Amino acid sequence: MSELAADEALPEPPRDIVPAALPIVLALVMLPLSGSASSWVTLTVASLAMGMMIFIMASGLTLVFGLMDVLNFGHGAFIAVGAYVATLAFGPLAAWMQSDSLLDNLAALLPAGLLAMAVSGALGAVFERVLILPVYGQHLKQILITMGGLIVAEQSLYALWGPQQIPLPLPGALRGSFILGDIAIAKYRVLAMVVGLVVFVGTLLVLNRTKVGLLIRAGVENREMVEALGYRVRRLFLGVFMVGSALAGLGGVMWGLYREQIHASMGGDLMILIFIVVIIGGLGSVTGCFIGAILVAMVANYGGFLLPKLALVSNILLMVAILMWRPRGLYPVTNR
Amino acid sequence: MSDLLTLAGVHTHIGRYHILQGVDLTAREGRTTMLLGRNGAGKTTTLRTIMGLWPASSGTITLAGTRIEALATPDIATRGIGYVPETMAVFSDLTVKENLILAARTGPLDDAQLAWIFQFFPALKKFWLSSAGTLSGGQKQMLSIARAIVEPRKLLLIDEPTKGLAPAIVGALIDCLAEIKRRGATILLVEQNFRVAEAIGDDVAVMDNGRIMYTGDMPTLAANTALQEHFLGLSLEAHQ
Ligand SMILES: Nc1ncnc2c1ncn2[C@@H]1O[C@H](COP(=O)(O)OP(=O)(O)OP(=O)(O)O)[C@@H](O)[C@H]1O
Ligand SMILES: [Mg+2]
Secondary structure, three states: OOHHHOOOOOOOOOOHHHHHHHHHHHHHHHHHHHHHHHHHHHHHHHHHHHHHHHHHHHHHHHHHHHHHHOOOOOHHHHHHHHHHHHHHHHHOHHHHHHHOOOOHHHHHHHHHHHHHHHHHHHHHHHHHHHHHOOOOOOOOHHHHHHHHHHHHHHHHHHHHOOOOOOOOOHHHHOOOOOEEEEEEHHHHHHHHHHHHHHHHHHHHHHHHHHHHHHHHHHHHHHHHHHHHHOOHHHHHHHHHHHHHHHHHHHHHHHHHHHHHHEEOOOOOHHHHOOOOHHHOOOOOOHHHHHHHHHHHHHHHHHHHHHHHHHHHHHHHHHHHHHHHHHOOOOOOOOOO | OOEEEEEEEEEEEEEOOOEEEEEEEEEEOOOEEEEEEEEOOOOOHHHHHOOOOOEEEEEEEOOOEEEOOOHHHHHHHHOOEEEEEEOOOOOOOOEHHHHHHHHHHOOOOOOOHHHHHHHHOHHHHOOOHHHHHHHHOHHHHHOOOOHHHHHOEEEEEOOOOOOOOHHHHHHHHHHHHHHHOOOEEEEEEEEOHHHHHHHHHHHHEEEEOOOOEEEEEEHHHHHHHHHHHHHHHHHHHOOO
């Protein structure tokens, strides 16, 4: 049985850090191109903040696809619904929102964010049971029915709130910037980065340190085998779907505050960007999604600064370039 | 000796292909039943149908007296089946340890059981915290088998464990399957390598074109080269 002992040392696989280094390289390349240190910091912080928000919105979608092969074009509905629901909480909490005390602001933001997550998550559960369950394994029908779901959600928001954009001003203490010499860093962007990092680290901890997380990762790689070990992947999937929807709702609130306005079609508008992120990252990979989101945001911000005319196509170009380099995304997990 | 698993008149369609065309098969308790047959005979499809990974379109599958053909895969598995698929299907992104944690469905890993497994799969101990994707083919096969035996199971379904393995490793695998057998496991083992089949099989079923063409006991088939050639033909020589 000595053959099985495999005396030869197993080479530790080199950690694949090239994708993770891409944003850093991009930022360094941008350094001489951005004219001044202060504009470089502004652009980079803007990219990181925007990337984190997109990551929050996209992270659920990548797991949903990875785990069950479900193409959910309706994911944007949870973004918009989350943002709208938050306004319900901001109404009665208006005094705290306008206060200049950060504590007061957080006392309003926290319940609003939680409410948005709860409603988006619950909507996600309904969405999964009613729209997606009947069309498992049928991609064309998934696309049609989830797009239909998105349209119904958007139209419902129009019907309830009216067609106009709704202003969503930043709370008092989060307006303005931290000033360091001639460098200005918008306060809200710092908050967005912190929340994004918390979500990213939290997701990684769950995926790597808990049995549910192991099941999700195993299921993304080989759903059949997880079922053959005796686990109900569909139930797991419902849970992932709900958490992903809740995060999309949270991302919607954050995006709304970032833009200081919300609109019923905001979710649908963001979907192209989110799909690009998920595809760039590698379907099913949370780390890939995180890096993809930052890359997309960097290309948008740096590109918009250097070559404003290319702004519309820059993310498509990024996606093409990455897929030519790695056809299955930065960190491929699934074999699909 | 009672029948632990019985397939009666099982048909399976994959898409519009009619693959299993009335399979009748039993696996007797405490014995190792070899499922033999040429490439494409339907052996893998039979195991997948038992696991509910392909739905049987007609016929019955009975495990320990309970009909399971209409159950979903997780419910079939939790009735006490350990499955080692042809593709091994180790979770390459997870470590060896994590693969086994998931396989131990009912609770934490049992140290005594692990020690037993490490006895004949020492590589798994050595690479305990390495990701399964970095293992060699043979080591992956060990892990896949270890997953199926990390907790006691009524029935083990093992699909071509020696496929693609070096002859020396095949010998070691025979030893470990024999050891699992000695512990009283009931095994349904798909194998193209007659040397392996001969070494550990008690009963034999030979498949062709989606049907069972011959059943009997291993010593009879092993002793009768004419029978072997008739039912197994060239495929055996190709694997010698
Ligand atoms: N997914 C599938 N779609 C269509 N046909 C399939 C599929 N899987 C298997 N088949 C067909 O079913 C038949 C039986 O295949 P199966 O894999 O069960 O054979 P096998 O006896 O396990 O062969 P092998 O020794 O090569 O593993 C083959 O003709 C194969 O082409
Ligand atoms: Mg096969």
